[in-house]
Amino acid sequence: MILGILGGGQLGRMLALAAAPLGVRVRVWDPDARCSASCAAEIFARPLDAAHVADFAAGLTACTYEFEHIPHAVVEGLEHAGVPLRPGEAAFAAKHDRLREKELLTSLGIPTAPFAAVDDAAGAHAAAQRLGLPLVFKSRRGGYDGKGQAVVREAGALATSLAACGGRDVLAEAFIRFEREVSLVAVRGLDGSFAAWPLVENLHRDGILRRTLAPAAGAAALQAQAEAHMRSLMQHLGYVGVLAIEFFQVGGALMVNEFAPRVHNSGHWSIEGSEASQFENHVRAVCGLPLGSTALRGHSVMFNYLGREAVRAAVLAVPDAHLHTYAKGERPRRKLGHITVRCDSAAARDAVLAQLEPLAPWE
Numbered sequence: 001m002i003l004g005i006l007g008g009g010q011l012g013r014m015l016a017l018a019a020a021p022l023g024v025r026v027r028v029w030d031p032d033a034r035c036s037a038s039c040a041a042e043i044f045a046r047p048l049d050a051a052h053v054a055d056f057a058a059g060l061t062a063c064t065y066e067f068e069h070i071p072h073a074v075v076e077g078l079e080h081a082g083v084p085l086r087p088g089e090a091a092f093a094a095k096h097d098r099l100r101e102k103e104l105l106t107s108l109g110i111p112t113a114p115f116a117a118v119d120d121a122a123g124a125h126a127a128a129q130r131l132g133l134p135l136v137f138k139s140r141r142g143g144y145d146g147k148g149q150a151v152v153r154e155a156g157a158l159a160t161s162l163a164a165c166g167g168r169d170v171l172a173e174a175f176i177r178f179e180r181e182v183s184l185v186a187v188r189g190l191d192g193s194f195a196a197w198p199l200v201e202n203l204h205r206d207g208i209l210r211r212t213l214a215p216a217a218g219a220a221a222l223q224a225q226a227e228a229h230m231r232s233l234m235q236h237l238g239y240v241g242v243l244a245i246e247f248f249q250v251g252g253a254l255m256v257n258e259f260a261p262r263v264h265n266s267g268h269w270s271i272e273g274s275e276a277s278q279f280e281n282h283v284r285a286v287c288g289l290p291l292g293s294t295a296l297r298g299h300s301v302m303f304n305y306l307g308r309e310a311v312r313a314a315v316l317a318v319p320d321a322h323l324h325t326y327a328k329g330e331r332p333r334r335k336l337g338h339i340t341v342r343c344d345s346a347a348a349r350d351a352v353l354a355q356l357e358p359l360a361p362w363e
């Protein structure tokens with residue numbers, strides 16, 4: 001069984017590492033032969049375009065991906081070669097435009113922040129009237145990790161903030177005064193089987209995920225609500241694989257910020273913190289294998305680190321710490337790896353937090 005993966009960054013790497021024990025070989029399509037996934041996969045080092053699809057697809061059981069910008073010609077090429085792409089095109093097409101994503105969620109009755117499309121100064125003022133201030137501008141296409149976003153606190157700043165987000169094709173959202181951010185990661189099998197991990201709590205810094213606590217404390221009452229939203233989105237998309245939904249918690253209610261049709265940073269803790277990780281379960285699902293258990297193994301926390309490699313010996317000297325470097329070059333603000341701590345109790349885990357955080361660079 002050979003699984004194709006489009007993209008050889010850290011997600012491709014962790015998928016490939018999870019596939020090996022299952023007896024699933026992995027072929028990664030990434031222009032860089034020395035990409036992050038190259039430690040655990042055969043790398044098909046060609047540009048991602050239609051001309052090479054047939055060669056890439058030869059002998060694959062199925063194909064999945066780690067990013068959402070897959071050229072349509074590549075999708076067609078895989079189809080022509082008879083290789084199923086999972087999750088399918090509907091899942092990532094919905095992510096090409098933040099406005100379409102919000103409209104899709106709304107059409108399914110899934111609550112989001114109130115929103116409006118903005119293409120010029122008049123539209124910006126109309127959005128401010130309707131949504132109130134502060135509001136958040138987000139470029140509809142291409143933004144990630146807080147890039148292409150601006151919080152507008154006063155009417156006088158509407159024009160400059162709009163320009164900072166590209167001037168047009170902007171989504172305006174009401175600014176949500178949430179208590180915390182939580183996310184749900186779940187998996188759907190080829191036969192429609194479903195499993196979810198418990199809700200986790202996420203802390204962002206500079207628009208980038210800094211820390212995930214698993215499980216989120218006191219979130220059991222929200223789990224059914226989150227899973228209902230997850231199931232209706234998965235069903236609508238005919239989804240196969242792991243899907244993540246990021247929520248704002250406001251009182252006892254959840255509001256979707258966005259979803260990710262793939263394994264997700266807020267599920268990385270599951271490598272040590274769950275019976276079967278999000279990576280293993282994604283591989284199982286897209287290969288048509290039975291799903292593994294999402295049961296927790298104690299209490300976990302995951303820290304990302306940016307810019308500079310963590311000092312390996314210092315991290316590994318912390319009891320219960322697990323280092324995951326992505327083997328990427330150091331560059332300011334670049335996600336280079338994560339560290340997970342797994343303990344039998346929340347109290348023990350929290351005792352390690354203070355010791356661990358300074359070991360996770362953020363530069």
Ligand code: AMP
Pocket residue numbers: 113136144145146147173174175176177181204207257258
């Ligand atoms: P995003 O790129 O949409 O995930 O946004 C990055 C981060 O900005 C989120 O995780 C929130 O912390 C914050 N954020 C995004 N949208 C809103 C909003 N409508 N109201 C308040 N904070 C937001």
